[in-house]
Amino acid sequence: MNWIVRETGFHKERITTNSNKFMIGNGYMGYRGTMEEFAKSELTATTLAGLYDRVGDKWREPVNAPNGLSTRIYCDGSLLSVLEEEPLEHEQELDMHMGLHRRKTVFNAPGDNRVTLLSERFCSAERLHLIVNKITIECDKDCELRITTGIDGDVWDINGPHLERMVGRVEGKCLVMNAWTHELNQPVSVVEAIDCEFGEQTMITEEKSIYRQIIIQYRAGEQYTLVKYVSVFTGMDEVENTELAAINSSKEALKLGYAQIFLEQAVKWSRKWKLSDVIIEGDEEAGHALRYSMYQLHIIAPDQSEKVSIPARGLSGQVYKGAVFWDTEMFMLPFFLYTQPEVARNLMMYRVHTLGGARRKAAEYGFEGAFYAWESQETGDDACTLFNVNDVFTGRPMRTYFRDKQVHISADVAHGIWQYYTFTGDESILLDGGAEVIWECAKFFYSYAYYNSRKDRYEILDVTGPDEYHERVNNNAFTNMLVKQTLFIMMEVMKHLQDNHPGLYEKILSIGHNGPTLEQISHMYDNLYVPQPDLENKIIPQFDGYFKLEDVSLAELKSRIINKNEYLGGGSGLATTTQILKQADVVLMLHLFKDRFDQETKQANWQFYEPRTEHGSSLSSCIYALVASDIGSPDWAYPYFMRTATIDLTGESKQYVGDLYIGGTHPAANGGAWMAAVLGFAGLQFQGNGVIISPALPEKWTAIESPISVQGQSYRIRVGKEEVQITAADSNTKDMSFTILGQTINVAQGQAITVSYKC
Amino acid sequence: MNWIVRETGFHKERITTNSNKFMIGNGYMGYRGTMEEFAKSELTATTLAGLYDRVGDKWREPVNAPNGLSTRIYCDGSLLSVLEEEPLEHEQELDMHMGLHRRKTVFNAPGDNRVTLLSERFCSAERLHLIVNKITIECDKDCELRITTGIDGDVWDINGPHLERMVGRVEGKCLVMNAWTHELNQPVSVVEAIDCEFGEQTMITEEKSIYRQIIIQYRAGEQYTLVKYVSVFTGMDEVENTELAAINSSKEALKLGYAQIFLEQAVKWSRKWKLSDVIIEGDEEAGHALRYSMYQLHIIAPDQSEKVSIPARGLSGQVYKGAVFWDTEMFMLPFFLYTQPEVARNLMMYRVHTLGGARRKAAEYGFEGAFYAWESQETGDDACTLFNVNDVFTGRPMRTYFRDKQVHISADVAHGIWQYYTFTGDESILLDGGAEVIWECAKFFYSYAYYNSRKDRYEILDVTGPDEYHERVNNNAFTNMLVKQTLFIMMEVMKHLQDNHPGLYEKILSIGHNGPTLEQISHMYDNLYVPQPDLENKIIPQFDGYFKLEDVSLAELKSRIINKNEYLGGGSGLATTTQILKQADVVLMLHLFKDRFDQETKQANWQFYEPRTEHGSSLSSCIYALVASDIGSPDWAYPYFMRTATIDLTGESKQYVGDLYIGGTHPAANGGAWMAAVLGFAGLQFQGNGVIISPALPEKWTAIESPISVQGQSYRIRVGKEEVQITAADSNTKDMSFTILGQTINVAQGQAITVSYKC
Missing domain, CATH: 1.50.10.10 (Glycosyltransferase)
Structure with a gap:
C-alpha cells in the first residue's frame, strides 16, 4: 500500500504547485510544502485557521504567522539553496500515513563538496500549536558550515501586511517573535526551541526576524542533526498570554524529545486512517x-x-x-x-x-x-x-x-x-x-x-x-x-x-x-x-x-x-x-x-x-x-x-x-x-433507517473497501464485483439494516456478512 | 418672425448633420437634406413610414425608397458637385412656414463659368405620396449643359439590401421604378414625371437606376427650370396597383402644375402653424x-x-x-x-x-x-x-x-x-x-x-x-x-x-x-x-x-x-x-x-x-x-x-x-x-375640469403665446411677466375654467380675458 507522494528533481516553475501538493497541517495551521531556505517570494506560509485580518479596504484574509521553519545553510560561505543552483539530487515527499513532509537535497557546495540535507517536518496532530522540523546535514568534505535558523517575520501576504509591531527576542533557549494584527490587534506569538547541542551559537536580530547562527567546523564523515520545535499561539486561543503559552509549548516539546512527539503523531494519524x-x-x-x-x-x-x-x-x-x-x-x-x-x-x-x-x-x-x-x-x-x-x-x-x-x-x-x-x-x-x-x-x-x-x-x-x-x-x-x-x-x-x-x-x-x-x-x-x-x-x-x-x-x-x-x-x-x-x-x-x-x-x-x-x-x-x-x-x-x-x-x-x-x-x-x-x-447511502448499497464499480476496479460510521455504529464495507461484505464492529450497540440491490439484511454487532449480488 | 433655418458655405464633415437638420417630410415619408448630386454614400434617403423589412438575421428596419430626386448636372462634361470641388457659394435653407427645402449653389465650372443651381423641394402635405423638386440653372457663359435626372435605386441601407428585383422602365412621359421588399415581398413603386420643355431628352437605364438625360446648348443669360413630380406608393397603401397609383399621382401633379401644388402646401402648413x-x-x-x-x-x-x-x-x-x-x-x-x-x-x-x-x-x-x-x-x-x-x-x-x-x-x-x-x-x-x-x-x-x-x-x-x-x-x-x-x-x-x-x-x-x-x-x-x-x-x-x-x-x-x-x-x-x-x-x-x-x-x-x-x-x-x-x-x-x-x-x-x-x-x-x-x-396644465396656468418665465422672456385646444375648445394663451391673456375661439361650444396662480375664471366662447398676477 502506497502511502508516499513523491517528486524528484527540482523545477522552479513547480514551486507554487508543489507547495500546495506537499502541504502539511493539523487543522490549527497549515504549512505549505516550501523548502527551508525559501521566503515569502516562494509563498512560504504558516496559515492560521480562524485568525483573520483586514488592512484598509483590501480583502480580509487569514493571517500567516511568522515562519518558524526558516533555515539557511551556508557551506564555506556559500548559501545552499535550490534557488541558487540546480541541486545534484532533490526529492520531496509526503508520508501520508503520518502527516510528514520529507525533503532530501544534495547540493553541489564549493570545492565539489556534496552536501546532503535531510529535513522532516510535521504539524503535530496531538499538539495543535506545535510544528516540528528535524534537519540533518552531511558533507563529503571538510568545510565550515554556517546555519542560520529561526523565525522569519517577513511573511507572504496577499492583502497585507497583517502583522505589526513585530518584535523578536531571546528568552532563555527560545527565540520569541511577537506581533499584533492590524485590524483587531490580536497577538500572534511564535516561539522556537531547538535541540542542537553542537556548534557555536550566536543570536541575530533583524527588523522582522530573529535567527540563531550556528557555526560548525565540519569534518568529513560527521552528521549533524537538529530539531526545531516551533509553537504558535494567537489571541484566538484561550490562553492568557500567547507568548508564554508558546514558550511553554516549545519547551515541553523539547523536553519530551522528538521520538515521543513523533510517536504521538503516529498514534493520532493511525486513528484517522483507521476511521477513513x-x-x-x-x-x-x-x-x-x-x-x-x-x-x-x-x-x-x-x-x-x-x-x-x-x-x-x-x-x-x-x-x-x-x-x-x-x-x-x-x-x-x-x-x-x-x-x-x-x-x-x-x-x-x-x-x-x-x-x-x-x-x-x-x-x-x-x-x-x-x-x-x-x-x-x-x-x-x-x-x-x-x-x-x-x-x-x-x-x-x-x-x-x-x-x-x-x-x-x-x-x-x-x-x-x-x-x-x-x-x-x-x-x-x-x-x-x-x-x-x-x-x-x-x-x-x-x-x-x-x-x-x-x-x-x-x-x-x-x-x-x-x-x-x-x-x-x-x-x-x-x-x-x-x-x-x-x-x-x-x-x-x-x-x-x-x-x-x-x-x-x-x-x-x-x-x-x-x-x-x-x-x-x-x-x-x-x-x-x-x-x-x-x-x-x-x-x-x-x-x-x-x-x-x-x-x-x-x-x-x-x-x-x-x-x-x-x-x-x-x-x-x-x-x-x-x-x-x-x-x-x-x-x-x-x-x-x-x-x-x-x-x-x-x-x-x-x-x-x-x-x-x-x-x-x-x-x-x-x-x-x-x-x-x-x-x-x-x-x-x-x-x-x-x-x-x-x-x-x-x-x-x-x-x-x-x-x-x-x-x-x-x-x-x-x-x-x-x-x-x-x-x-461503492454506492453507499444512509437513509435514516438503514444503509443502501448500490454498487457501480468502474471496469478495472475489483473491489473497494471502506470503513463507515452511521448512528454511532462502525462498519467495514467491502464492495466487490459480485459480492458485498459488511463487518460490524464489536463495539456497536445496535443492529443496522443494509439493502444491497433490493436484498435487505440486518447486521448485528460483531457480525460479518457477505451478500452476493448480480447487476 | 424668423421662419428660416439657414446654413451658408459647404462643409463636408457636416453632410450627415445637415441632412438631419434640413429634412423635409409629410408623415408618409421623410427626405433627408442631402444635395441633388448625392447618392447613398452621403446617406441620401427617402424613408418610408410604416414599411419595414428584414434581411437574414440583421435588424429589421424601415425601407428607403429609390431616390426620385437624383439629379446630376454636367457643364461642358464636368460634373457639378459640392463633393468634387468647393463651390463658389453655397446655401441650404429650410422654410419652416411651408415645409420647403431650398438650396443655392454657385459652381465654378470649366472656363470660369459660374453656374448657379437653385433647388426647391417639398414633401406635399396635401398629397402624401408626392414629393416635388424644382430646379433652376443659370450660367455665366455659353456652355453645354447635360442634366441626368431620374430615379436612383441604389439606396442607402443600414441592414439591407431591402429592395429586390428592381426594374426601371419608361411609361409615356414617366420614369418608373418598381422593386419588392426582401422579407414580405411588398411592392415599392417610384414614378417621376417631369415638367421640362427644353433640351434633347434620352433615357438611360442602369442596373438599379433610370434616368433621363437632357442636353442643352446653353447661351449666357438664359435660365432653365424643370420640376420633378415624384410619387411613391407601396404595398402598405390601400391601392390595387402601386405602379399605376404612382403614375397617376405624378401625372396629376404634372397636370396641376407647380403653382397649384405649392398653394396646397401653403394652405396645409398655414393650418399647422395656426394650431401650434x-x-x-x-x-x-x-x-x-x-x-x-x-x-x-x-x-x-x-x-x-x-x-x-x-x-x-x-x-x-x-x-x-x-x-x-x-x-x-x-x-x-x-x-x-x-x-x-x-x-x-x-x-x-x-x-x-x-x-x-x-x-x-x-x-x-x-x-x-x-x-x-x-x-x-x-x-x-x-x-x-x-x-x-x-x-x-x-x-x-x-x-x-x-x-x-x-x-x-x-x-x-x-x-x-x-x-x-x-x-x-x-x-x-x-x-x-x-x-x-x-x-x-x-x-x-x-x-x-x-x-x-x-x-x-x-x-x-x-x-x-x-x-x-x-x-x-x-x-x-x-x-x-x-x-x-x-x-x-x-x-x-x-x-x-x-x-x-x-x-x-x-x-x-x-x-x-x-x-x-x-x-x-x-x-x-x-x-x-x-x-x-x-x-x-x-x-x-x-x-x-x-x-x-x-x-x-x-x-x-x-x-x-x-x-x-x-x-x-x-x-x-x-x-x-x-x-x-x-x-x-x-x-x-x-x-x-x-x-x-x-x-x-x-x-x-x-x-x-x-x-x-x-x-x-x-x-x-x-x-x-x-x-x-x-x-x-x-x-x-x-x-x-x-x-x-x-x-x-x-x-x-x-x-x-x-x-x-x-x-x-x-x-x-x-x-x-x-x-x-x-x-x-407658460405652466399650462389641463386637469379634466379646467386649465391651470402657473407661469415661470425665464428672466429674459417677456411673454410666451400659444394656441391650445382642450376638449374641443380652442384658445390663445399669452403668458406675460405680470398678466395672462386668454382668448377663446368664436367657434368654441362651451366654457372652460382657467386658474392662474389661484385665481379661477370662466372663459366663454369668443371671450378675451386678461388676468394680472404677481409671483
Whole structure:
C-alpha cells in the first residue's frame, strides 16, 4: 500500500504547485510544502485557521504567522539553496500515513563538496500549536558550515501586511517573535526551541526576524542533526498570554524529545486512517489519488475546534480570503459524517457560532432570519466583496452577485445540520443551536420568497445557483428544491422540539417579533414552486428561461475566448447568454435528492447538462461522477472521479479568474473524490433507517473497501464485483439494516456478512 | 418672425448633420437634406413610414425608397458637385412656414463659368405620396449643359439590401421604378414625371437606376427650370396597383402644375402653424429653436394614418430600426394633444392596431394581457433585439434588457390613451379599442407583479426604468407609479363602460380565460408598493437599493471612461454600479404626477438627481427643464430647455453607443422642447375640469403665446411677466375654467380675458 507522494528533481516553475501538493497541517495551521531556505517570494506560509485580518479596504484574509521553519545553510560561505543552483539530487515527499513532509537535497557546495540535507517536518496532530522540523546535514568534505535558523517575520501576504509591531527576542533557549494584527490587534506569538547541542551559537536580530547562527567546523564523515520545535499561539486561543503559552509549548516539546512527539503523531494519524482509509483494489493510481484526497482533508479538519470550519482552499494560503463556503456542507461534510462524525459536528457547530453574522447579513439586505455568508470567516459576517473579479479587458473590478444572490447557502447550512443529525442521531446539535439556525434559515427564505398570485405559488426570484455563470435568475431548480427542503427540515425539527423540548420550541418561536408563523411557512412549503422534469424529455430547466439561452457547444464557446483568463460569468461573460454552465447545478440536485427522481430523469439530465458544463469550478466533476454511478454508468463517472481525485496532485486546476489568483488546495474536490468513490462507485447511502448499497464499480476496479460510521455504529464495507461484505464492529450497540440491490439484511454487532449480488 | 433655418458655405464633415437638420417630410415619408448630386454614400434617403423589412438575421428596419430626386448636372462634361470641388457659394435653407427645402449653389465650372443651381423641394402635405423638386440653372457663359435626372435605386441601407428585383422602365412621359421588399415581398413603386420643355431628352437605364438625360446648348443669360413630380406608393397603401397609383399621382401633379401644388402646401402648413405656433417674446433664439422643434414634429406627424406612429428618429433614416418607442406617448403626445388632437388620436390608435403584437409579446414571456413592444414596427411585434449594443472592448454583442424588462411601456401606452380621452373627451378612442388596450395592459401588470407576503404588498420586480443604465432593478419608483396609474385608469374606464356600454364591458371582461378578475386587479391597486419620499430628506429612491450604489460624481465617473464610445450601462458599464443615471427617472415621475408631490419633494429630488444625471438620452433635459419650472426655478430650467430645443439644429447629440450609430433627428426632444416651453415656462396644465396656468418665465422672456385646444375648445394663451391673456375661439361650444396662480375664471366662447398676477 502506497502511502508516499513523491517528486524528484527540482523545477522552479513547480514551486507554487508543489507547495500546495506537499502541504502539511493539523487543522490549527497549515504549512505549505516550501523548502527551508525559501521566503515569502516562494509563498512560504504558516496559515492560521480562524485568525483573520483586514488592512484598509483590501480583502480580509487569514493571517500567516511568522515562519518558524526558516533555515539557511551556508557551506564555506556559500548559501545552499535550490534557488541558487540546480541541486545534484532533490526529492520531496509526503508520508501520508503520518502527516510528514520529507525533503532530501544534495547540493553541489564549493570545492565539489556534496552536501546532503535531510529535513522532516510535521504539524503535530496531538499538539495543535506545535510544528516540528528535524534537519540533518552531511558533507563529503571538510568545510565550515554556517546555519542560520529561526523565525522569519517577513511573511507572504496577499492583502497585507497583517502583522505589526513585530518584535523578536531571546528568552532563555527560545527565540520569541511577537506581533499584533492590524485590524483587531490580536497577538500572534511564535516561539522556537531547538535541540542542537553542537556548534557555536550566536543570536541575530533583524527588523522582522530573529535567527540563531550556528557555526560548525565540519569534518568529513560527521552528521549533524537538529530539531526545531516551533509553537504558535494567537489571541484566538484561550490562553492568557500567547507568548508564554508558546514558550511553554516549545519547551515541553523539547523536553519530551522528538521520538515521543513523533510517536504521538503516529498514534493520532493511525486513528484517522483507521476511521477513513478506503482501499481500491485493481487500480493503484486511483487508490493513491483517493488516499491523497483524504490526506488533504485530514490536515485541515478542525477536529478540536467548533469555532472554525474548512476554507475553500484549506490552509494552503490566503486565497479566497481563507473563507468558508458551501463547499464544506456539500462536498466535505459527507466524508466526515461517514468517518469522523465529531469533526462533522465541529463543522456544523461553526455555523451555529456564526449565526449572528448570518442574522446581520439578512438584516442588511432587508430580510428576516439568517442569510449565511457566502464567504464566512470567524464571525459569520460576509467577507465576500461585491466586486470579486477584475475585467481582463478594462482592468476594472466587476460587479458579481455571489454575496447578494447565492441564497442557497442558508439552505446548505440547514441541510448540513440535518444531515449530521440524521446520520448520527445526535440530538444535541439541535439543542445546542442547530434548531435555531434551521428556524432562522427557514424564516429567511420565507422573507425572500414572493407569491405569484396568478400562478398561486411561491417563487424564489433573483438568485444565483451553483452555476455562477448565470447570476440573478428566477426559480433556480437547485435553489428552490433546497429551500423547500429547508422548510421541511424546519417543520420536522420544530415537531421534534414540540414533542420533546417544548421550552426550546417556544423559545425559538418567540425569536423576533415580525417573523412569520409556522403556519405561514408551512403554507409556503405546500405551495413552493420547484421546476419539474419536462413530461416528454424529462429535462429539468435549470431556471426560468434557461432553454431560451443560446444552445452553443462548449467548443464553440471556447473558440470565442479572447483572453485565456477572462471570466465567463459576471456582467458580460461569454457563458452568461448561453446554456453553458460553470458547474453541476441541476445534476447536483439530482445527487442530493437521488431518491426523488427516477433513473430516466437522472440519465436524461446528466446527458443533457454534461456537454453543457464547462467545469469552471473544481466542485463540478465529482457530481458528474456521482450521478453517472447512480445511473449505472461508472465508466462515464471514472474520468470525472480521476479528475477530482488528482486535482492537487497534478496541480492542473484553474489558477486565475480574471487577474485573480485562485490557486491552492481544493478540499471540496478532495471531499468530492471520497464521495465519488464511496457514495458513487461503492454506492453507499444512509437513509435514516438503514444503509443502501448500490454498487457501480468502474471496469478495472475489483473491489473497494471502506470503513463507515452511521448512528454511532462502525462498519467495514467491502464492495466487490459480485459480492458485498459488511463487518460490524464489536463495539456497536445496535443492529443496522443494509439493502444491497433490493436484498435487505440486518447486521448485528460483531457480525460479518457477505451478500452476493448480480447487476 | 424668423421662419428660416439657414446654413451658408459647404462643409463636408457636416453632410450627415445637415441632412438631419434640413429634412423635409409629410408623415408618409421623410427626405433627408442631402444635395441633388448625392447618392447613398452621403446617406441620401427617402424613408418610408410604416414599411419595414428584414434581411437574414440583421435588424429589421424601415425601407428607403429609390431616390426620385437624383439629379446630376454636367457643364461642358464636368460634373457639378459640392463633393468634387468647393463651390463658389453655397446655401441650404429650410422654410419652416411651408415645409420647403431650398438650396443655392454657385459652381465654378470649366472656363470660369459660374453656374448657379437653385433647388426647391417639398414633401406635399396635401398629397402624401408626392414629393416635388424644382430646379433652376443659370450660367455665366455659353456652355453645354447635360442634366441626368431620374430615379436612383441604389439606396442607402443600414441592414439591407431591402429592395429586390428592381426594374426601371419608361411609361409615356414617366420614369418608373418598381422593386419588392426582401422579407414580405411588398411592392415599392417610384414614378417621376417631369415638367421640362427644353433640351434633347434620352433615357438611360442602369442596373438599379433610370434616368433621363437632357442636353442643352446653353447661351449666357438664359435660365432653365424643370420640376420633378415624384410619387411613391407601396404595398402598405390601400391601392390595387402601386405602379399605376404612382403614375397617376405624378401625372396629376404634372397636370396641376407647380403653382397649384405649392398653394396646397401653403394652405396645409398655414393650418399647422395656426394650431401650434408658439411665440416667445424677448428671446429670438429660443423662439426660433422652439419653432424648429415643432417643424420637426410636423414633418413626421402621421396626420392621415392611424396605422403608423412616430419613430424615435422620426423619418430621418433607419436608425433605431425606425421603431416607435415610449418617446411618442411621453414626449410627443402632449404637443399633439394640445394642438392637433386628431394626430394624437392617430398616434394612440396605432397602439390599438398593434395590440396583437403586444399580446404576442406578453405570451412569449409567459404573461397575460399586453406587453407592448419596446421597439414597435407595423405589427406591434417587438423589433428590439436582445443584444443591442456592441462592447467596444471586445467587439462582442452585449446583452441588454430593453426588450425584456422595460415594462413601463405598457403603462405609457395606457397613460397615453387616457390622456387623449381626458383631454379631448372623445370617448370613441375607448370604444374603438382603447378600453381593451387599457384592460390588457392592466392584466399584464397583474401577471407581472409579485406579492410580498411578509410586507403584505405587491411589488414590481426585475424591471428597467427610464434610467437604462440600471437594468433589472426592483420597485423602480417610476414604473411602480405608472403601473398603479394603469390600474387606476383601467378601473375608471371599466366603470365608465359598465355604466354606458355594458355590452363592451362584458366583452372585455370575457377576454381570455385565465385572466385576473376586476376584483383581483383592484386588490393589487390597493396594495401596490410605490417607493415614497423619505420622511426626512424627501428623496425618493429610484429603486430598491439605489442609495447603496456608489455615490460618485459625474466628473469622476467620466474620468474612468477608457473608450469614448463605451456604453455606460449593460452588463458591466461604468454607471451600473453607481448612482449615475442615464436620464430623468424619478424626476420624470414628478413631472407626470406633479399634483401628487409637494414642492419640497420636487425640489429635493430635482436637486438630488440632477447632478447624478448623465443625460445619455436626449429625453432627459426637457424633463429637468419642466420640473425646474414647476418648482419655480425657470432659470435652472432654461439651459435644459435650450439644449433640448437646439438638439437637431446644432447636431451636437450623442452619435454612437458602443459602435452603433444612433444619429438622426430627435422628435422626443422636439416634443420635449414644446413641453418645456408651454407646460413648463407658460405652466399650462389641463386637469379634466379646467386649465391651470402657473407661469415661470425665464428672466429674459417677456411673454410666451400659444394656441391650445382642450376638449374641443380652442384658445390663445399669452403668458406675460405680470398678466395672462386668454382668448377663446368664436367657434368654441362651451366654457372652460382657467386658474392662474389661484385665481379661477370662466372663459366663454369668443371671450378675451386678461388676468394680472404677481409671483
